[in-house]
Amino acid sequence: MKSTFRTLLAAALLTAPAAAAFAQTVPTAATDTARIVLDASVVNSVNTQSYFLFRQAVRPLIEQMGDKKVVALGEGTHGTAEFYKLRFWLTRILMEDKGFTQVALENSYGDCYRLNQALHSATLDDLKPLMKKHLLSIWQNRETEEMLNWMHTYNTSHLRKVELAGIDAMYGTAAAELLRETLAHSTPEIVALTQQLVQQTTLQAQIWTNLNDRSIPFKRPEMMANGWAGYETTEQLAQALKKVKLPKKQRAAVAGAVQSLQLHFDTFYQPKVNKRESSRDSVMAEMTKFLVRGKGSKVIIWAHNAHVSRSLPVPGDNNGGGTGKFLERAFPGQYFVLGTSTATGTVAATTHRFITTASPMAAYPLDAPVAGSWEQAFNLVTPATFYVNTRQLTAAGQKHPHRLVGYSPQSGADSYYPLALSRAYDALLFVRQTTAATPL
Template structure:
């Protein structure tokens, strides 16, 4: 009986040892090695007064003046809180002065009416940004913080977007300039009719329509020479650019390229500027040549630093089968990035991927390979994980052990 029991124990030990050696689970040696590159975070709550745990960001970011903050889903409360806590630190302690996010540029820019001029309703502005993603208590709390910050400092924050999925806000703001200056509305009315009558759905406008629209926009852009206020002039011209981009977008390839161009426009037009870029992990990634982050990195190189985000289990707000609500996430499977990080038994931390990559030690080689990593966005019906090389995608990875759904401001 004792021999049989001993054999069972020996078999179990061998099984788990082999599984760890095959890369399904980290060995104790691998865990000890990876902890050298971990910086614990005390909390994800933006309201905390002690930011000692975030001081390492000064070292990580250095002189870079574009920081990409990702997200593994568009609906995790803890991820958004952590992003906003980090953003507050970057603004207060590292002098970042622009916060931009993955939302339509003209509609997002209206948030400056609230945070800088104390006019308009922040809820209405968030609602006007179309998607439910930012219509949350987490984002509302952050923009309220931005307003208070702007009231009490000379380092004023500009709020902006860099997306172009809709033309409505851009065209409205162009038309407002026409109305304010009593310009004839013939060209504007023609644009409205063409864009409305040729609604593209998920496909770009036909080349013939694009040509007609661009000719009209050429005529509209000539009005810029009559606009005296420089801020109004550059926004007028950028709104025309947003419409041009919108009619060309036919896939994530062109959308991400245009988003990168819009981030570059923000950087160039508000100089000196230090820009926070908030978007999905995929968009801020440096590794994928289709992503916005890839294009930003190609131009700005060491001036662009990015942080991916990951969580092990929980739930999140999502849109699946046209239903917006709370959905249970897949618990990270054995062998995934999140499973390995969760095995370290630390609730929140930053993983220094740049240092691991530079060290190039065999004990950390799982970080340098393509292994499962959560890629959910606004909702994934089936498998939430895709094989990803996180060290090529991000400079740093922020891990949170458990996610809960973001808190929507209204019911859907």
């Protein structure tokens, strides 16, 4: 399994051979193979035959989430149709009943901003071109499209609008273009800086995309120089903006775009200034904090289990833990995280070393759960779909192998990490047999 859970861009800072090795490095799974025995009384059966039956079954779970400021809906793989579908249904309930107005994807801020503009338009013919341009391929599927279409329909008939946002900072071009467009009539200095940022983020994106083509030499010095220049340009723009007064409508968009670019180029700032790797998890936590800065703001996060978990399951990240751990510190008692998992079926994945908007997704079979894993134990429970409140599990505080599949096809023994469920999630939703997400 590709190690996509720490910082994707950091891998690209290495030499080409080292980057490939980094991308394939995985930790050793737990050696405890004793079968976990589950008490049937803690299993909450879920009916997925329709939205309304599902809504009724998860009512107690929704009540636990409803008063939180940040609710994270995790995914045990980046390509399972049921994980997208059921998270959409949970998102819909939280938006309709509990006052949540934002859903934030593990995707770049500027790109999601462009999609969000379409979700507020009077008419919407086809989202596919925008999804393919602005979403990583893990989100380019029919299941995500269904949620986005629902959001647009909701916005056309409700005064209280719902928003799509991004909390990642892998790509910066859309944010830079947003700044160039929004600040086109500002001072000559600001206009020039936004034009520089478009050039710098475009080059950065091209270098990143080229990493998937082994015939193209990896130009590390060029990437480092451009990345540092981009960081300095962003800082200069941030200082210049302090001298101008923007219309209220523009302030939030500009502030979000600037912050996302500062975090995008943090990958180059940290190694040069602080001699350490940039933490992608802290980046996503900072963008989440930006989204809920307003009074009464609440957000639903869609990201991988490994990010939203309170205890980062991947060894080696010495930057403070996963996104979930950062958010728990930022919002004590106001953070709820739901993990998702499965046992068998198929999963959509790509063979690309680094995920992009153009990474091809195809269906692959999931390997059978390994002995002693949480997935093996859940697979033996009678309901095909259910959720558990992790603190009610007798073995929840003990570390057992837990499968975390990224965007690669690999789902065997190297995809497991020793994890105590009660330290990672508030609840876990399990679907015994799942199918690959349907590409657009």
